[in-house]
Amino acid sequence: EAGVTQFPSHSVIEKGQTVTLRCDPISGHDNLYWYRRVMGKEIKFLLHFVKESKQDESGMPNNRFLAERTGGTYSTLKVQPAELEDSGVYFCASSQDRGEGYTDTQYFGPGTRLTVL
Amino acid sequence: KNEVEQSPQNLTAQEGEFITINCSYSVGISALHWLQQHPGGGIVSLFMLSSGKKKHGRLIATINIQEKHSSLHITASHPRDSAVYICAVRRGTNKLIFGTGTLLAVQP
Numbered sequence: 001e002a003g004v005t006q007f008p009s010h011s012v013i014e015k016g017q018t019v020t021l022r023c024d025p026i027s028g029h030d031n032l033y034w035y036r037r038v039m040g041k042e043i044k045f046l047l048h049f050v051k052e053s054k055q056d057e058s059g060m061p062n063n064r065f066l067a068e069r070t071g072g073t074y075s076t077l078k079v080q081p082a083e084l085e086d087s088g089v090y091f092c093a094s095s096q097d098r099g100e101g102y103t104d105t106q107y108f109g110p111g112t113r114l115t116v117l
Numbered sequence: 118k119n120e121v122e123q124s125p126q127n128l129t130a131q132e133g134e135f136i137t138i139n140c141s142y143s144v145g146i147s148a149l150h151w152l153q154q155h156p157g158g159g160i161v162s163l164f165m166l167s168s169g170k171k172k173h174g175r176l177i178a179t180i181n182i183q184e185k186h187s188s189l190h191i192t193a194s195h196p197r198d199s200a201v202y203i204c205a206v207r208r209g210t211n212k213l214i215f216g217t218g219t220l221l222a223v224q225p
Contacts, residue, residue, distance in 0.1 A: 031211060042119065043203070043215040056212055091160065095211070106150070106213065108160035 002026070004094050004109035012115045018080040021112045025074070025094030031055075032075050033095075033106060034067060038088040046090075049075060050097060082116045089113050120144050123204050123216035130223050136191040138219045140204030143185065150213065151178050151189045152203040160203070163189070194223045 005024045013019050025032045034046040046065070047057040051072035060067070064083070069075040079086055093106040121142045130136050140149070151163045164171050164178040166187075171178050175194075180187040191198055199222050205213040 033212070035213070035215075042121075042217040043205075043213075045212040045214065048212055059212070093160075105162050105165050106211075107162065108152075110159040 004092055004107050006090075006092050006109040006112050008112060009110065010113045010115075012117065013082055014117050015084055016081045018078065019082055019114060021077045021079075021090050021114070023075045023077070023092030023094075023109055025092070026107055028096065029094035029107075030072070030097035031095040031104075031106075032069060033093040034075070034077055035091040035093065036088050037091070038085070043091065046077075079114075082114075084116050087114055087116045119216065120214050121204055121206055121216040123202075123219050125219060126217065127220045128222070130194050130221070132195060132223055132225050134194050134223075136194050136198075136221065136223075138189045138202050138204075138221070140187045140189070140216055141185060142187075142204075142206045142214075144206065144208060144214070146206040146208055148207040149180055149187050150205045150207065151187075152205060154201045154203065154218075156200070158200075163202075191221075196223045196225050199223050 007022045011019050030051050032049040035043050037043040045059040048055045049069045052069050066078045089111045091111045092109040095104040095106045124139045148167045150165050152160050153163050154160045166180050175192045177190040201218045201220050203218045204216040
């Protein structure tokens with residue numbers, strides 16, 4: 001079974017440009033999460049999809065970030081326009097949804113390293 | 118102050134030593150995860166626990182819900198155990214809150 005995949009693995013862009021990151025979760029996983037680690041800091045939650053719906057987007061830093069999951073399969077995270085402080089590693093994770101009250105393991109992708117110059 | 122604190126931040130051990138990494142948290146949780154990230158590698162989930170103790174090979178994870186504390190133990194450590202070990206707690210709608218990680222180096 002394929003794991004969580006992310007594309008690209010690295011992206012270097014200039015301040016003001018737009019970048020779109022993609023995450024393909026494990027097939028059949030309804031839950032999809034985006035996280036980010038900024039240099040020297042802990043990984044932080046950005047948002048959580050259940051199928052195509054945003055369950056929790058409390059971690060999104062500002063309106064320059066837009067996440068979508070059309071059709072409930074893969075997800076994209078767009079940063080427009082990118083700023084220097086957006087540099088970091090963006091992780092995606094997915095998990096099964098076995099109902100309310102059930103906690104399931106999250107499987108992480110390899111991450112996308114974003115550098116904004 | 119982070120809601121999840123790990124100690125130590127850095128740890129160097131000799132091959133064969135018994136290793137303990139600690140995690141304390143200050144919020145109510147539904148589960149606690151221990152994760153591993155090798156240099157240049159992805160994040161791998163080692164354990165998810167909400168009570169008691171779990172064991173997998175040379176790794177043991179324990180949690181004390183009343184004291185809001187968890188430990189990850191590695192027995193008979195090996196250089197291939199060198200990695201960043203991350204504690205993360207689950208709250209609310211399944212989102213994870215992460216500690217800053219512990220960088221472990223096991224020397225031969």
